[in-house]
Amino acid sequence: MRTLYTWGAILAIVLASVVGDIFLSRAMKEVGDVGELWKRRGLIPVVRSTLGNPNFLFGLIATAMAFFSMLFGLSWGDVSLVAPAAASLTFIGNAVAAKIFLREKVDRRRWIAASLVAAGVALLAG
């Protein structure tokens, strides 16, 4: 039962992280190149347009939910399972979701990169 809870929490962390990252990435693409805008308009307008972006707020809420799911997950399962499993699966989930929802061109190079990093993160826990 505990294992089921732990994996449920891992699934919740991955889902919330992926949703959060997709929304945050979309929000920042809408805001535009922060470095360039900062130089042209100053810091405060850039911060204001970021905080006022609805996608940013959704992303922030989802990321916060991922954080709290992580707290729950850590109280049910071992840190050496929950943290790397969640991080590893988030890499794969983000690659799939970025291709579908952000229309990023996830070519073979990026699939290999995401898979290598996901495998590496999983191994670091061993």
Added chain:
Amino acid sequence: MTFDKYLVLSGVTVFAASGDSMLSHGMQETGGISFHHLTLVIAALLNPWVAIGVLLLLGFFATYMIALSWADLTYVMPATSMGYVLLALIARFILHEHVSALRWLGIALITGGVGFVAGGPELTTNRAASTKRDQPLFAPDQQEALRAVEGTRRRS
């Protein structure tokens, strides 16, 4: 990729790794928190390690957002995963912990993954299409002034 952009990506990496380790060090000092004793959360936040960790993670979030403003998610995620390698190297060479062969293999895989993604383009979505929706940042007369300013900057 300009020097500034490399600096932002390194910022994401270093802030995430240092923030996480400060936070975990601080949480080990304060002990476990539970949902029945929420006052312990406040005690945890007053721990200097936790406080510094939270500040560093705010730095991580800011640099992460800056990176996502000019690069794909599938570029930023692997490119900044060197933080895991950094943590393992700190564990081995500063804390003198034992790093197993499997972990070294993990470090090699992550480094390889970072190398793979870093060799490709950072942005693959159509920038023109995404900015078309947005309103122009400057009125035409301001754009004129900007061009003049940029012209003088280039000359100097």
